[in-house]
Amino acid sequence: MILARMQSFDRTPKQIVGGFSGAVGNTPLIELSRLSALIKRRVLAKAEFLNPGGSVKDRAAKGIVDDAEAGGLLQRGGTIVEGTAGNTGIALTLLGNERGYRCIIVVPDDQSQEKIGLLATIGADVRVVPAVPFTDGQNYYHVARRIAESTPNALWANQFENVANRRCHERSTGVEIWEQTGGEIDAFVAAAGTGGTLAGVSAALKARRDTVRTVLCDPMGSSLYNYLHRGELSPEGESDLEGIGIKRLTANFAGAPIDKAIRAEDNDAIAMVHWLLRNEGLFVGGSSGLNVLGAARTARELPEGATVVTILCDGGDRYRSRLFNESWLRENGHWPLSDDLSFLDPTGS
Ligand code: PMP
DSSP: OOOOOOOOOOOOOOOOOOOOHHHHHHHEEHHHHHHHHHHHHHEEHHHHHHHHSBBBBHHHHHHHHHHHHTTTTTTTTTTTEOOOSSHHHHHHHHHHHHHHEEEEEEETTTTTTTHHHHHTTTOOEEEOOOOOHHHHHTTHHHHHHHHHHTTTTTEEEOTTTOOOOHHIIIIIIIHHHHHHHHHSEEEEEEEOSHHHHHHHHHHHHHHTTTTEEEEEETTTTTHHHHHHHSSSOOOOSOOOOOOOOOSOOOTTTTTTTOOEEEEHHHHHHHHHHHHHHHHOOOOHHHHHHHHHHHHHHHHTSTTTEEEEEEEOOOGGGGGGGTTTTTHHHHHOOOOOOOOOGGSSOOSSO
């Protein structure tokens, strides 16, 4: 059933929440009304860009820091160190400001200037490093680990291997999706950066009904599509989408109950980002475009009326100089953008 457009702004219950931490999660599940009507299947998107730090990574940051505090790994006045594409760093810095921790954030230099600038604005000690492969010791992941090892009273958040990340999605995002849909959900689709969101949500949904179909939508350049199909971590192609795609198996992704892997080209994901802006009024980033694209393609394989849920990971503001800048789009081969839904038909794999 397609919901009528909301008649009121009321979302009960009204609550007072405790600070930044209390404001994380319980995000709206937005029906993409136009898309749903066009494909005759309901596509619902979890509005993670409405978290107080502006992305899905607020949840992981809170999960990791709560876990470290409970385990006595982080004392007041301590330092949190992390290597990140940006959003986890933004989330950790804001949470650190609230709870009294300093943050050292290591970011590769191929991430958007908006995210790097924002990190500095909100008070992170930002270390920008060259974007080099994981096998290089100068990769942001290894640099962060070394900084944490040599800093007194420091916690390395280690979002890739620290399964407090996946657990927080299992306990929050996944449960919220189940409750918000009243269990009426046929499939869940998401890309993976650390894999925490996809693995955690999939586990929560499967625990409640194991026929919920869980789907990875991988960007090009990532290894997970081939890993799930052939057991090989062999990337193909490349992607300019930030925060998603990974060439190795992380603890957060390993063993995730995933039924199917699909992959999609950047140009189709970016076309979806613009389509969502113009047709749904949703201003989101590239990974959200890929997720909605994957959700729509998955929905079209299901019977009419099926419900597919995905994630709107962060807002478009973080990518204004790239995804919403014609020169950048042209320079990177993403122009012209398709302006109808023809991009729902896969051009890639
Ligand atoms: N989209 C964006 C923009 C992100 O920053 C991230 C996190 N790296 C993701 C999606 C993927 O989330 P996860 O790490 O939970 O797989």
